[in-house]
Amino acid sequence: MRIRQEETDSTLHQGSSVGLKDSSRSKSKSQREGPAVGQQLSETEDKVGLLKPSRGDDGVAAFLSGEPGASGLAVGVTALRESVEKELDPHVPMQKGDARNLKRKKETEKKQEPKKQRENLLRKGGSKKDKLEESLGNVMEDIGEEDGAGEDKNCGVRQSEGKQGSSSTQGKADEREKQKGRGEKRKKVKIEGEEKEGRKKIKKEKKVEEQQELERLGEELGVGDAGKEGEGGKGLKEEEVDEQGDKGWGQIQSMKAEEKEVGSGEVLGKKQSTKDKKPKEKKKEKGKKDKEKSQEEETPKKTQKRKSKDEGEEKNNKKVKKEEKGKEKKETENKWKWWEEEKTNDGVKWKQLEHKGPYFVPLYEPLPDDVQFYYDGKPLKLSLATEEIATFYAKMLDHEYTTKEIFQNNFFNDWRKEMTPQEQEIIKQLDKCDFREIHKYFVDKNEARKALSKEEKQKLKEEADKIQEEYGYCILDGHREKIGNFKTEPPGLFRGRGDHPKMGMLKKRIMPEDVIINCSKDSKIPEPPVGHKWKEVRFDNTVTWLASWTENIQNSLKYIMLNPSSKLKGEKDWQKFEVARKLKDVVHKIRAQYQADWKSKEMKKRQRAVALYFIDKLALRAGNEKEEGETADTVGCCSLRVEHIKLHSKLDGQEHVVEFDFLGKDSIRYYNKVSVEKPVFKNLQLFMKNKDPGDDLFDRLSTAVLNKHLQKLMNGLTAKVFRTYNASITLQEQLKALTNPEDSVAGKLLSYNRANRAVAILCNHQRSTPKTFEKSMQNLQTKIDAKKEQLEKAQQELEEAEDEFKDKKDAKAEANVQKKKKLLERLKEQLAKLNVQATDKEENKQIALGTSKLNYLDPRISIAWCKKFGVPIEKIFNKTQREKFAWAIDMTDEDFEF
DNA sequence: TAGCAGACTTAGTATCGTGCAC
DNA sequence: GTGCACGATACTAAGTCTGCTA
Numbered sequence: 001m002r003i004r005q006e007e008t009d010s011t012l013h014q015g016s017s018v019g020l021k022d023s024s025r026s027k028s029k030s031q032r033e034g035p036a037v038g039q040q041l042s043e044t045e046d047k048v049g050l051l052k053p054s055r056g057d058d059g060v061a062a063f064l065s066g067e068p069g070a071s072g073l074a075v076g077v078t079a080l081r082e083s084v085e086k087e088l089d090p091h092v093p094m095q096k097g098d099a100r101n102l103k104r105k106k107e108t109e110k111k112q113e114p115k116k117q118r119e120n121l122l123r124k125g126g127s128k129k130d131k132l133e134e135s136l137g138n139v140m141e142d143i144g145e146e147d148g149a150g151e152d153k154n155c156g157v158r159q160s161e162g163k164q165g166s167s168s169t170q171g172k173a174d175e176r177e178k179q180k181g182r183g184e185k186r187k188k189v190k191i192e193g194e195e196k197e198g199r200k201k202i203k204k205e206k207k208v209e210e211q212q213e214l215e216r217l218g219e220e221l222g223v224g225d226a227g228k229e230g231e232g233g234k235g236l237k238e239e240e241v242d243e244q245g246d247k248g249w250g251q252i253q254s255m256k257a258e259e260k261e262v263g264s265g266e267v268l269g270k271k272q273s274t275k276d277k278k279p280k281e282k283k284k285e286k287g288k289k290d291k292e293k294s295q296e297e298e299t300p301k302k303t304q305k306r307k308s309k310d311e312g313e314e315k316n317n318k319k320v321k322k323e324e325k326g327k328e329k330k331e332t333e334n335k336w337k338w339w340e341e342e343k344t345n346d347g348v349k350w351k352q353l354e355h356k357g358p359y360f361v362p363l364y365e366p367l368p369d370d371v372q373f374y375y376d377g378k379p380l381k382l383s384l385a386t387e388e389i390a391t392f393y394a395k396m397l398d399h400e401y402t403t404k405e406i407f408q409n410n411f412f413n414d415w416r417k418e419m420t421p422q423e424q425e426i427i428k429q430l431d432k433c434d435f436r437e438i439h440k441y442f443v444d445k446n447e448a449r450k451a452l453s454k455e456e457k458q459k460l461k462e463e464a465d466k467i468q469e470e471y472g473y474c475i476l477d478g479h480r481e482k483i484g485n486f487k488t489e490p491p492g493l494f495r496g497r498g499d500h501p502k503m504g505m506l507k508k509r510i511m512p513e514d515v516i517i518n519c520s521k522d523s524k525i526p527e528p529p530v531g532h533k534w535k536e537v538r539f540d541n542t543v544t545w546l547a548s549w550t551e552n553i554q555n556s557l558k559y560i561m562l563n564p565s566s567k568l569k570g571e572k573d574w575q576k577f578e579v580a581r582k583l584k585d586v587v588h589k590i591r592a593q594y595q596a597d598w599k600s601k602e603m604k605k606r607q608r609a610v611a612l613y614f615i616d617k618l619a620l621r622a623g624n625e626k627e628e629g630e631t632a633d634t635v636g637c638c639s640l641r642v643e644h645i646k647l648h649s650k651l652d653g654q655e656h657v658v659e660f661d662f663l664g665k666d667s668i669r670y671y672n673k674v675s676v677e678k679p680v681f682k683n684l685q686l687f688m689k690n691k692d693p694g695d696d697l698f699d700r701l702s703t704a705v706l707n708k709h710l711q712k713l714m715n716g717l718t719a720k721v722f723r724t725y726n727a728s729i730t731l732q733e734q735l736k737a738l739t740n741p742e743d744s745v746a747g748k749l750l751s752y753n754r755a756n757r758a759v760a761i762l763c764n765h766q767r768s769t770p771k772t773f774e775k776s777m778q779n780l781q782t783k784i785d786a787k788k789e790q791l792e793k794a795q796q797e798l799e800e801a802e803d804e805f806k807d808k809k810d811a812k813a814e815a816n817v818q819k820k821k822k823l824l825e826r827l828k829e830q831l832a833k834l835n836v837q838a839t840d841k842e843e844n845k846q847i848a849l850g851t852s853k854l855n856y857l858d859p860r861i862s863i864a865w866c867k868k869f870g871v872p873i874e875k876i877f878n879k880t881q882r883e884k885f886a887w888a889i890d891m892t893d894e895d896f897e898f
Numbered sequence: 899t900a901g902c903a904g905a906c907t908t909a910g911t912a913t914c915g916t917g918c919a920c
Numbered sequence: 921g922t923g924c925a926c927g928a929t930a931c932t933a934a935g936t937c938t939g940c941t942a
């Protein structure tokens with residue numbers, strides 16, 4: 001099942017038909033294809049009995065009930081409430097909103113009309129017109145009602161609408177009429193200089209007004225700041241005051257408990273860990289012996305025959321493996337232990353950097369003469385450049401991308417730009433183009449490559465290795481370091497994810513003239529390919545990249561950088577986890593503060609506090625602003641819109657439930673229903689008041705504002721750190737809760753994977769179910785059934801042997817009983833292993849564990865766990881991961897605590 | 899101070915390579 | 921020997937965050 005929301009609304013004209021899923025920003029989520037993934041994940045979570053991260057969802061009463069007399073405030077506070085509400089009115093001018101909405105308007109104006117029309121069709125039904133009118137009415141009402149300076153009190157779109165004055169407002173209303181159904185707020189109004197001026201004025205007036213309002217409120221409330229307000233709870237709205245006792249938070253308490261636990265130094269299975277520590281080779285050999293033995297017992301003759309036949313081969317394999325192991329060991333020994341060196345903090349990343357520059361992908365090879373392109377049924381010989389681009393499309397013919405209208409249009413537009421005038425004259429419609437023969441040519445070529453002999457394949461591999469050897473390494477401060485991506489990206493068609501407006505556009509070939517080289521002055525400067533020159537050669541040791549170029553789709557920079565196993569990457573990684581560990585010490589204070597800010601008199605603070613709560617509790621991404629129309633419509637926390645959440649006072653037996661449904665990074669759907677604290681719920685109601693579905697939920701917040709605030713709370717703290725912190729702490733907690741020291745290694749690995757999975761669920765790391773999943777599950781089940789049969793048979797044989805021993809009472813019969821017993825035990829173990837495998841597979845089908853393992857989980861937690869419970873590190877980190885985490889493997893002992 | 903470019907991390911998918919069953 | 925399954929690796933898109941500039 002595909003989780004990503006990626007189909008377009010396009011009309012299909014080629015290839016297989018696909019289910020149409022709505023992509024428009026406003027269309028109801030229920031109309032989209034695909035089940036509620038979040039729900040599925042939750043189900044999985046429940047099924048596997050995962051312990052949910054205990055970051056204290058309960059016990060807020062302790063925090064909130066510390067507000068003396070709060071409940072008494074329910075009576076006679078109406079007037080005060082109104083004034084507070086007024087201050088908190090979402091229509092008060094905002095910081096982010098001013099700029100963002102202005103920008104949006106500009107972008108809206110820039111948008112092409114056809115696109116708008118297409119979008120119109122996708123927006124939520126015809127009632128939009130009424131809604132717009134109603135909304136306009138409300139705005140005008142608000143302006144009139146609030147005060148005479150209502151125009152200044154309105155923000156974002158409304159603000160600009162309001163300040164046009166009556167005649168202008170009429171004009172805007174007319175225009176709205178024309179644009180009815182176009183949807184949401186990103187529309188109409190001029191936004192030139194006068195708006196900027198207006199904005200400045202608004203801000204100034206807002207400041208004065210806010211100050212006056214705060215002063216007035218301060219007098220009425222008898223408080224001076226939000227903190228005090230939080231303590232006393234006076235002056236709050238009834239609904240905000242009566243929350244105590246309703247539901248708990250208790251994070252502070254739970255954190256304290258956590259710390260206590262950590263401090264107590266409880267070590268699970270310590271005995272086991274030292275006892276079980278065996279070299280990998282020994283274990284492996286033992287496993288092999290067991291296997292051989294087991295086979296021997298099952299079918300002795302057959303196995304022995306095969307054994308003798310395979311002996312030579314096995315010896316060879318062993319030799320190769322031994323050699324490889326030796327090589328790896330040697331490499332590990334030679335590994336630069338940069339983590340043992342003294343660190344500098346002067347921004348200088350290297351002193352020496354020498355490399356060969358990027359490896360350029362081979363130039364285009366023309367198609368053979370007998371492979372034709374057809375236009376309108378007739379063969380047409382294309383110019384070289386046109387032909388090359390045609391092959392990009394032809395290669396993708398069986399890919400879903402080519403069924404999408406946006407992809408087709410973008411491709412065709414870009415393709416036509418590269419055509420000769422004569423070709424342009426002929427090729428005018430994509431649906432008259434026939435790429436099938438070209439497609440077949442590449443399919444056959446691919447097949448032929450696969451069918452190459454072993455020797456030929458080996459030859460190709462050697463050539464690739466040679467390139468890797470030449471271009472894949474650099475010298476950094478006297479050490480040979482592996483480069484991550486040493487090849488330039490080949491030309492092709494852009495494959496944006498989700499509903500990317502630029503998918504299908506032509507990604508141009510990177511030439512040496514596009515490339516900037518970065519190296520040290522005194523190094524051997526890489527030679528550009530013959531007949532070419534570099535765009536620039538730079539000697540900047542404050543950055544880590546070796547080469548860069550600007551790609552033509554997004555006009556952004558691409559870099560050649562080092563491999564994750566390198567010093568530069570490893571050091572950064574280590575630092576990242578250290579910052580996250582530092583957060584552990586202050587997180588309870590931060591939580592206490594944002595809880596207090598839920599009741600702040602400043603809208604901005606409330607929004608910041610609620611957003612931070614989401615980032616902390618749900619591990620949401622920060623959610624930077626994005627340029628509309630340039631990328632797929634995805635959001636993070638700060639960029640959530642009203643349409644992305646639904647509020648339920650009660651749902652499925654829970655109170656104050658927020659239902660999230662939005663597309664996050666890579667257009668992966670985030671769907672979750674979360675019961676939140678009452679103040680959060682009330683705040684969300686407030687933030688959503690009088691807003692359209694397309695309006696920003698946190699209209700006075702941006703990632704910059706949030707991160708600036710976080711920076712003040714802890715040096716180096718940004719929104720992203722919460723994800724790292726919560727992922728790592730969750731892993732540590734889950735490992736503690738799930739690991740049974742008495743379990744076999746397989747059992748412990750299942751626990752590890754479950755802990756890892758809890759993190760992946762928290763971070764919403766999804767994958768599409770592997771195509772072969774059902775089949776491989778069936779195969780596994782067949783194996784399990786067969787093993788069960790064997791087990792039954794062995795049980796029977798054991799009983800027979802025991803009977804025989806009872807009769808004969810001789811040594812031979814006794815030995816036979818022992819043999820049968822051992823066999824039975826082994827089969828039981830094998831069956832258990834298969835069952836574990838099946839459970840793991842099922843639980844993992846939609847969840848990607850790799851991303852969290854690689855990026856969010858402090859490797860030291862895993863390594864300490866391995867050491868403590870006698871699990872070989874190779875079982876949880878493969879070779880690449882071990883290289884990446886070499887620093888952690890070297891420095892961690894079993895007592896490490898995150 | 900907003901806006902932007904640059905630098906870097908995080909992310910899912912495509913492809914490759916290896917081991918295993920038949 | 922062949923084909924399949926699956927883990928490893930390659931690839932590159934899409935995020936976050938910082939620091940400079942007007």
